[in-house]
Amino acid sequence: MADETLAAEMAQRVEELGYEMVELEQAGSRARPILRLSIDRPDSKPGEPAVSLDDCSRVSRALEPWLDQREGLSDRYVIEVSSPGVERPLTKPRDWDRFAGAEVSVKTRVPIEGRGKKVQGTLVGLRDGERVALQVDGDEVEIPLGEIERGNLVFRWERGQKR
Template identity: 70%
Template structure:
């Protein structure tokens, strides 16, 4: 689980570089922490190339001087910056809106929409007065799932026969 303060501090720094912070994962030990940042372009689309290795290098090099000076972080930290991948996680409310129309999977803590713990369908976006319900089309039926019931959501990428991996 990531430190929320660190995530809040990193987010504007990543955005200033022209990217968005998708996720921050902290691993390792207190003496040698590992910070894993997943970044994306704010205008990326499902199934299209997102960030490059060069983009990850730019973000890493830009953040290191700040992290080197940050109180409470061991000077032996390891920073890993990567793309969220083709099956990008849906983390923030804006993700659920931006990727409307894409095929996604959602996994719940318990059964979702009276069906199963894991569902796959076409994302329709957020609904509800507080934008706190995910609308999903499964087959020819639309279901709504409270955002709080979703443990994890991500895009689904379908490999085409003969496509290079």
């Protein structure tokens, strides 16, 4: 779990650069912290390339001077900036509306409607800001946002698609 203050400040700086922070993971040690930052474009769509290596480099270079001056962060930190990938995590409430129509996988804290803790289906969207609606095997399933441990887009290779 990342330091919430650091995460909020990084998210703001990433947004000022024209991207959105998907996730921040803190790893390593206090003496040599590793900051793994996943970024995306605010208008990205499932299955479309969104973030390039140049984008990741740009964000990394822009954050380094700020991180160099950050109180309480070892000067031996490592920052790794990457794309969220084709199976992008859904980390913010707005993601559940933004990617409506896409196939998603959801892991919950408790079993949902006799389906277990892992549910996969087509994302309908976020209802009343608190329940994620999915189409699963012809049924609509609603999952309280607070019960979701992790959610992500599902990518399927299509026949004939280059790998």
